[in-house]
Amino acid sequence: MKATAPPRLKRRTYLPSRFRLTVWDQLAPFFEELRQRELSTLKELEEWLLDRSELDAFISESFAWRYINISSDSSNEQAQTAYQQAVQELSPRISDCTDQLNRKLVDHPMMAQLDPTQFGIYLRAVQNQVNLFREENIALETEVQLTSKDHGKIFSKMTIAIKEVYLTLQKAGTLLEEPDRNYREGVYHKINQRILQDSEELEDLFDQLRIKRHQIARNAGFDNFRDYHFRKLGRFDYTPNDCFDFHDAIQQEIRSLVEQLYTYRKEQLHLDRLRPWDLHVDTSGKSPLRPFQNMDDLVNKATICLQRVHPQFGEVLTKMREMGHLDLDSRPGKRPGGYTMPLLMTGVPFIFMNASRSLGDMRTLLHECGHAVHSYLTRDLPLSFTRRVPSEVAELAAMTMELLTMDYWDVFFPDEEDLRRAKIHQLETVLKVLPWIATIDKFQHWIYTHPEHNREERKVVWTQLFKTFNSDIIDHEGIEEYAAHLWHKQLHLFEVPFYYIEYGIAQLGAIAIWKQYRSQPAQTVERFRTALRLGYTRSISEIYHTAGIEFNFSREYLHDLGQFVKAEIDAVINS
Numbered sequence: 001m002k003a004t005a006p007p008r009l010k011r012r013t014y015l016p017s018r019f020r021l022t023v024w025d026q027l028a029p030f031f032e033e034l035r036q037r038e039l040s041t042l043k044e045l046e047e048w049l050l051d052r053s054e055l056d057a058f059i060s061e062s063f064a065w066r067y068i069n070i071s072s073d074s075s076n077e078q079a080q081t082a083y084q085q086a087v088q089e090l091s092p093r094i095s096d097c098t099d100q101l102n103r104k105l106v107d108h109p110m111m112a113q114l115d116p117t118q119f120g121i122y123l124r125a126v127q128n129q130v131n132l133f134r135e136e137n138i139a140l141e142t143e144v145q146l147t148s149k150d151h152g153k154i155f156s157k158m159t160i161a162i163k164e165v166y167l168t169l170q171k172a173g174t175l176l177e178e179p180d181r182n183y184r185e186g187v188y189h190k191i192n193q194r195i196l197q198d199s200e201e202l203e204d205l206f207d208q209l210r211i212k213r214h215q216i217a218r219n220a221g222f223d224n225f226r227d228y229h230f231r232k233l234g235r236f237d238y239t240p241n242d243c244f245d246f247h248d249a250i251q252q253e254i255r256s257l258v259e260q261l262y263t264y265r266k267e268q269l270h271l272d273r274l275r276p277w278d279l280h281v282d283t284s285g286k287s288p289l290r291p292f293q294n295m296d297d298l299v300n301k302a303t304i305c306l307q308r309v310h311p312q313f314g315e316v317l318t319k320m321r322e323m324g325h326l327d328l329d330s331r332p333g334k335r336p337g338g339y340t341m342p343l344l345m346t347g348v349p350f351i352f353m354n355a356s357r358s359l360g361d362m363r364t365l366l367h368e369c370g371h372a373v374h375s376y377l378t379r380d381l382p383l384s385f386t387r388r389v390p391s392e393v394a395e396l397a398a399m400t401m402e403l404l405t406m407d408y409w410d411v412f413f414p415d416e417e418d419l420r421r422a423k424i425h426q427l428e429t430v431l432k433v434l435p436w437i438a439t440i441d442k443f444q445h446w447i448y449t450h451p452e453h454n455r456e457e458r459k460v461v462w463t464q465l466f467k468t469f470n471s472d473i474i475d476h477e478g479i480e481e482y483a484a485h486l487w488h489k490q491l492h493l494f495e496v497p498f499y500y501i502e503y504g505i506a507q508l509g510a511i512a513i514w515k516q517y518r519s520q521p522a523q524t525v526e527r528f529r530t531a532l533r534l535g536y537t538r539s540i541s542e543i544y545h546t547a548g549i550e551f552n553f554s555r556e557y558l559h560d561l562g563q564f565v566k567a568e569i570d571a572v573i574n575s
Contacts, residue, residue: 010347010379012058014051021062021086024093030055031097035104042110049119050382052101057344057384059094062086064341064350070149071335071352072327074156087145092138099133102126121536122385125234132232134219144212150205151494152335154198159332160190169194170330170354176280177288177358188277192482195489202488203455209494214451226448229498234390237540237551243441243501249555250438250504251469254431257566261428262473273475276482282421289422291362291412295328298355301411302365306373306401308408310525313401316376317369319348328365330354337491338364340371340398344387347379359422362412363402363429370401378535386535391499393543395506396513397532402426403514404525420572427569430507431562435469437504440490442469444498459484505553511561512549524548 011017014030021027034052039045066086069079105111106127114123159166162175175187210225217228230240266274268283282288292298299321307314320326325348338353351368355361374397378387389397406426413419446461447453453461463484476483487493492500517524531547541551550557 014054053384061343061345074153075333095138102130137216137219140216148495155336160194171356174356174358184277224449246553247438247442249558250434253558254434254562262471289359290357304411305405305408309404313373316373325350327352328355330356340368342375344384349375366405367398367402370398374532377532381535386537389536391502392505392540395502396509399506399510400513423572439465439469441501
């Protein structure tokens with residue numbers, strides 16, 4: 001396969017080349033010009049859409065950098081001020097102007113003449129936005145956006161002392177891979193006790209968000225936030241009932257497979273009771289895998305690995321590194337988690353994560369590189385909207401990249417036994433994550449369709465769901481309070497509600513692509529790239545079909561894919 005040279009950075013055609021987003025008075029004239037512009041022909045309407053798209057991409061990237069800056073250092077007051085200014089002063093005015101432009105478009109007599117292949121999905125989204133817009137929700141949405149970021153602030157300040165050294169919870173979590181069981185248990189207690197110290201603050205925060213979100217939904221004419229947010233997310237390809245069926249299928253088809261994995265773990269570790277601090281140590285009893293020495297080593301090896309799947313994949317990571325679009329290491333004051341931030345004007349995204357030399361960190365970077373490649377492949381689509389892919393498709397790109405690269409992990413693990421251990425861990429994670437996804441998603445459905453619930457009721461429901469979907473093999477006796485607050489760690493519940501079922505849907509798609517890759521690697525990669533290049537110009541199901549797979553999360557489909565992964569795990573274990 002011939003390498004593709006990275007294209008030059010995108011040039012502006014509507015905004016001045018040196019224009020920067022500072023205050024509203026400088027931005028407002030562009031919205032006003034678009035609002036007032038006469039559109040007498042179809043060509044003029046299409047040009048208007050492209051100019052509007054450039055303005056949208058510019059604003060998106062300006063906001064993105066402000067979020068990146070507060071993520072990198074939660075103590076940076078200048079960054080906090082800039083982000084708050086964007087959310088409190090700019091965002092409400094942008095929302096109002098965006099609605100005016102949306103209405104100008106949907107009321108235009110030539111809208112129906114726009115090419116449905118290029119504009120169809122976009123026009124559906126615009127009509128949906130018009131239907132949902134309520135002026136009284138602008139202030140509420142601003143409050144929610146700002147308040148939700150407090151979750152990251154709270155966790156960024158959490159550290160624990162291990163051997164007189166203070167570690168972030170991310171770094172401390174890697175110590176749960178150590179062979180010494182008593183040591184792991186001590187670390188596990190310290191992590192969870194530290195989280196419990198802030199449990200009341202986290203409960204208060206969540207209640208603030210829950211109440212405001214319910215009011216937003218009611219203002220828009222919906223009975224509850226779940227139904228409102230499904231519409232706002234543009235979930236036209238599936239319904240809440242489909243999600244419930246998916247939850248049931250995971251319980252019926254995947255839970256038993258996960259039980260087998262934990263039973264095997266318990267036996268291999270020669271334990272009478274499998275405890276939560278026993279879940280990440282290698283069953284061989286060996287020291288944890290360390291696939292890289294430092295961040296440069298991680299990027300170098302990941303680049304080689306990606307290039308072996310397709311040369312362009314490695315080039316994307318190289319380009320990001322050259323541009324300084326990587327912030328990978330864990331440090332105090334840095335927000336937890338990881339993400340890939342699309343930069344719609346630059347066309348080259350930014351990866352943020354908290355690495356500490358673990359196998360999970362290696363997998364996270366490869367996952368985020370899937371997002372980055374996806375963003376890069378859509379950079380030349382004319383409309384900024386079509387470069388913002390739905391999460392069901394975004395996570396397909398990321399989870400597939402984890403599996404496609406697995407054949408080339410020898411660059412991280414030259415020792416065959418280490419490589420074998422890494423593959424077992426990866427494939428087990430593919431199955432083990434599904435019950436957790438079902439737990440989180442079903443919990444959200446209950447929360448937002450029971451808006452009057454209290455904390456004790458919420459705790460009871462969470463505990464029941466946790467028991468329903470998660471393995472009975474894991475013994476939580478004496479530490480039930482930890483389990484009762486596990487959801488506090490899940491950033492998505494606070495910042496991006498209902499963004500979680502997509503991981504499960506995409507995981508099935510990734511398994512299906514990987515299954516094809518085993519027998520047809522070149523053809524599978526090309527179908528994968530073709531699907532990613534579509535951006536959001538087609539429906540979710542059409543994009544999946546372009547990748548050569550089904551958009552399907554039925555019990556039968558889950559059964560077949562689950563059995564395939566379990567067979568692959570058994571084959572690696574016995575190799």
